[in-house]
Amino acid sequence: MSDKKEHKQASRREFIQTGMxxxxxxxxxxxxTAAALKVSADDYVWQLDPFKCVYCGxxxxxxxxxxxxxxxxxxxxxxxxxxxxxxYLKPDANALSTAAENQxxxxxxxxxxxxxxxxxxxxxxxxxxxxxxKCVEGCSSFGxxxxxxxxxxxxxxxxxxxxxxxxxxxxAFERVPASNPYKIKGDFSVGTDESNPA
Amino acid sequence: MNxxxxxxxxxxxxxxxxxxxxxxxxxxxxxxxxxxxxxxxQAPPRGLFLEYLDVFMLVAVLVVATWFVVKxxxxxxxxxxxxxxxxxxxxxxxxxxxxxxxxxxxxLALFDPTYVLPFTALLFFVIPLxxxxxxxxxxxxxxxxxxxxxxxxxxxxxxxxxxxxxVLGIIPYLxxxxxxxxxxxxxxFLICRYDPFVGIFRFDAEFQMLLLGGLFLLxxxxxxxxxxxxxxxxxxxxxxxxxxxxxxxxxxxxxCIQCKLCANSCPFGAIEEPxxxxxxxxxxxxxLMTYLFFxxxxxxxxxxAGSMMHVPLAKFNSTVYLAxxxxxxxxxxxxxxxxxxxxxxxSGKSMDQLVAEAKEIRSQFYWGGWIVGGFLGLVIGLTxxxxxxxxxxxxxxxxxxxxxxxxxxxxxxPVKN
Numbered sequence: 321m322s323d324k325k326e327h328k329q330a331s332r333r334e335f336i337q338t339g340m341x342x343x344x345x346x347x348x349x350x351x352x353t354a355a356a357l358k359v360s361a362d363d364y365v366w367q368l369d370p371f372k373c374v375y376c377g378x379x380x381x382x383x384x385x386x387x388x389x390x391x392x393x394x395x396x397x398x399x400x401x402x403x404x405x406x407x408y409l410k411p412d413a414n415a416l417s418t419a420a421e422n423q424x425x426x427x428x429x430x431x432x433x434x435x436x437x438x439x440x441x442x443x444x445x446x447x448x449x450x451x452x453x454k455c456v457e458g459c460s461s462f463g464x465x466x467x468x469x470x471x472x473x474x475x476x477x478x479x480x481x482x483x484x485x486x487x488x489x490x491x492a493f494e495r496v497p498a499s500n501p502y503k504i505k506g507d508f509s510v511g512t513d514e515s516n517p518a
Numbered sequence: 519m520n521x522x523x524x525x526x527x528x529x530x531x532x533x534x535x536x537x538x539x540x541x542x543x544x545x546x547x548x549x550x551x552x553x554x555x556x557x558x559x560q561a562p563p564r565g566l567f568l569e570y571l572d573v574f575m576l577v578a579v580l581v582v583a584t585w586f587v588v589k590x591x592x593x594x595x596x597x598x599x600x601x602x603x604x605x606x607x608x609x610x611x612x613x614x615x616x617x618x619x620x621x622x623x624x625x626l627a628l629f630d631p632t633y634v635l636p637f638t639a640l641l642f643f644v645i646p647l648x649x650x651x652x653x654x655x656x657x658x659x660x661x662x663x664x665x666x667x668x669x670x671x672x673x674x675x676x677x678x679x680x681x682x683x684x685v686l687g688i689i690p691y692l693x694x695x696x697x698x699x700x701x702x703x704x705x706x707f708l709i710c711r712y713d714p715f716v717g718i719f720r721f722d723a724e725f726q727m728l729l730l731g732g733l734f735l736l737x738x739x740x741x742x743x744x745x746x747x748x749x750x751x752x753x754x755x756x757x758x759x760x761x762x763x764x765x766x767x768x769x770x771x772x773x774c775i776q777c778k779l780c781a782n783s784c785p786f787g788a789i790e791e792p793x794x795x796x797x798x799x800x801x802x803x804x805x806l807m808t809y810l811f812f813x814x815x816x817x818x819x820x821x822x823a824g825s826m827m828h829v830p831l832a833k834f835n836s837t838v839y840l841a842x843x844x845x846x847x848x849x850x851x852x853x854x855x856x857x858x859x860x861x862x863x864x865s866g867k868s869m870d871q872l873v874a875e876a877k878e879i880r881s882q883f884y885w886g887g888w889i890v891g892g893f894l895g896l897v898i899g900l901t902x903x904x905x906x907x908x909x910x911x912x913x914x915x916x917x918x919x920x921x922x923x924x925x926x927x928x929x930x931x932p933v934k935n
Contacts, residue, residue: 340762345651348759351624352644358627358635365563374864376857386722396555400544436551443556464542473563477612477720480619480639481707486836489861495634502560 370468372492375457389475390451398466401439406462593929599660608663622701675785694751742785774913816899824891841876
């Protein structure tokens with residue numbers, strides 16, 4: 321009698337176990353299927369839309385990497401090659417010279433090279449740049465906006481949630497397909513015509 | 519002077535008002551010296567092939583770990599797999615993406631119609647759960663880098679009192695519920711933000727993150743795997759799967775000789791000792807029924823409490839927070855130092871729009887609060903129910919829900935075949 325009871329209990333337990341296992345399996349399959357409707361085979365990476373960027377400077381501070389994986393890049397196509405560059409010189413500079421006190425960039429990451437009179441080329445030294453966006457603000461306010469920020473994918477560790485995206489005041493950060501990971505101005509444009517390739 | 523500046527402003531205004539015509543304020547010059555314009559460099563991200571290689575590695579390490587735990591019964595094998603997991607998924611892959619964080623990607627995919635879920639993230643979420651449904655938490659044993667790094671520092675584990683383990687064991691459910699709530703409302707990824715070890719894997723993080731990681735490792739010397747047992751939200755899901763797993767690891771390969779050696783070997787308090795049912799059967803069943811009867815009450819209380827918490831909970835959403843700030847302190851709109859307020863004013867969005875958005879998110883949190891609270895009520899109710907239920911147990915057995923399949927007990931078991 322007691323044996324029978326034990327057996328009955330054991331088989332009931334077995335039944336509950338199997339039932340629950342199937343329930344869990346089916347629920348998991350359900351969740352996975354629902355999620356699979358949104359799936360993409362491509363990988364996604366973080367990038368910022370330079371047309372939304374408001375140059376707040378948080379990219380320099382909030383990246384998990386030190387220095388930040390966000391760097392200033394230069395869209396040469398859009399540059400006016402001006403002598404008086406709003407991204408290179410402080411607005412109240414003492415003189416229009418390359419002296420450190422006149423440069424807007426706190427780390428002198430913008431290198432200025434003479435091309436021909438009166439034009440200068442501006443190049444970013446990404447080793448020095450830490451994404452503070454001071455030059456971007458200058459270039460966008462007083463120039464063509466050819467200097468802009470981009471996430472550098474050789475430096476970015478592609479966090480599941482970008483810690484800059486969380487604090488970006490302009491919601492400029494978004495996930496983009498890894499096959500098309502940059503939003504370089506000129507190659508990519510919003511609300512403006514494509515720039516003429518040189 | 520005045521006239522000149524007026525003319526200047528007039529010209530400037532004219533130029534700025536014609537963006538279609540004057541696309542660039544300073545057109546690119548026509549160079550005469552044959553200057554060649556450099557290209558803007560675009561370093562590519564990590565190759566897609568490598569992302570799928572990670573999935574392959576996940577499956578491979580899972581298979582190896584499961585084989586060591588279930589088939590080979592080798593603690594040494596598990597240990598070396600653990601070391602490999604720390605090195606590969608931890609220090610080499612730097613902790614992203616992990617299965618724990620993938621909960622949020624899957625949640626966001628279910629709730630946000632615009633979100634695109636990378637297939638690799640879905641696989642990282644599903645594969646360990648499926649394996650656990652068959653073989654128990656072998657993922658925790660030796661694959662998860664967060665678990666692995668803690669397992670390697672558990673030098674002097676002490677046994678926590680059972681009641682404390684039960685109480686702390688509620689936290690993962692809360693963490694899971696909140697993580698899902700914040701992901702579902704597109705607020706933030708809570709789990710990733712407070713991942714304690716990712717900073718250590720990267721040798722680089724904010725100070726608080728490294729502090730948190732160091733603290734967990736320090737506590738982990740004495741309280742084995744504190745994150746896994748008392749925080750990990752993925753562990754909750756794995757626990758459900760493991761409870762009803764088909765072929766969970768056993769302590770003894772054949773018959774238990776009740777030597778009690780294993781009971782002391784488990785640093786996680788996950789071995790259940792033999793018990794006999796005590797007291798009158800009828801009154802035991804009655805007590806169980808009473809607890810069962812109280813579960814809806816727990817759910818109701820939890821839900822009510824959760825819904826009442828929705829205002830503070832919603833504060834962590836940046837839109838809601840900004841709206842609250844601007845409504846309470848309208849002078850902030852003119853504050854140039856307040857970056858969020860300044861960006862909002864520049865965006866051209868009206869205050870009404872912002873407030874409407876914030877209200878919408880808050881109402882999501884209201885219903886989310888009901889669900890989170892109700893879920894926690896259910897968890898508390900079921901925990902009490904489980905505490906009061908007695909089942910006859912004749913041998914030392916792993917507690918399938920909380921057993922991390924690390925295999926220490928197998929090593930201690932004197933029965934070898």
